Amino acid sequence: MLGLVMLSCLGSDEDGSNGYSELKMNLTATASEDNIHEGVVHAGGMLIKDFGLDLRDLSIGYFSEAGINAGFDRLETLTFSEGKDAYSGPHFKLVEDGNLQSNLLGEKNAPNGLYQEVTFQLGNSTGSGIAHSLDLEGNFEGKTVKIWTENTGWLKASAINVNAYAVYTNSELTLVVDFQKLFEGLDISLAQDGNGDGKIEIGPNNLDGNQSLLLIFEQNLQAAFHLQQ
Secondary structure, three states, X not given: OHHHHHHXXXXXXXXXXXXXXXXXXXXXXXXXXXXXXXXXXXXXXXXXXXXEEEEEEEEEEEEEXXXXXXXXXXXXXXXXXXXXXXXXXXXXXXXXXXXXXXEEEXXXXXXXXXXXXXXXXXXXXXXXXXXXOEEEEEEEOOEEEEEEEOOOXXXXXXXXXXXXXXXXXXXXXXXXXXXXHHOOOOOHHHOOOOOOOOEEEEOOOOOOOOHHHHHHHHHHHHHHEEEEO
16 A cells, blocks of 8 residues: 555655655644634643743654665654754744744755654753753733643654655655643643742642642643644
8 A cells, every 4th residue: 555655646756866855844833723813822721922842862754765666664764863964953942922933853865755753752951950841831810820841751743634744855844732632631720829939830840739730731742743744
């Protein structure tokens, strides 16, 4: 089946020189319809003002055109490394001052083929003096809410709505964080300001007693990422 798809999708090599094409990888976030209004992002009942993450060790799984034409049905790996391949990580802002941001992850001369999934690791950013791999801040019913995690696990994002994306000319793929899935089952109205400092914190220090909400948020991480063209 992959061979038939490859032959139909990759029969042309207009821009791909010698079986390679320039592949650009982007990173952005999305909110469900009607959740973006006047330059601000709403999710989980929150007005999200800032959202950033630390992403590293990005690799893409693909079936190469050459491999499929040779009769191989084997997933290969293309790696983007920090400091190489125009990789611009590891610190990225996906929402800044309430506005969604698009980030360039990197560009690479990539083998023509069917690109199926992205694997990456969350890392710890120490720019704020605290080890955050993901940091979100916003407002809920007039109160400041901060959600952050030290999670450094590996995550995988698959192609959405299709099995894979054909890359046989200069192309772009985008790693997307879906806020609707990130906040699924997360009731911010249950969050409390346990220490009374005026900020509701949902983090691994359990400073305000919101550990159960953090667990839900971290469990949502895997489902919140997808790959799209």
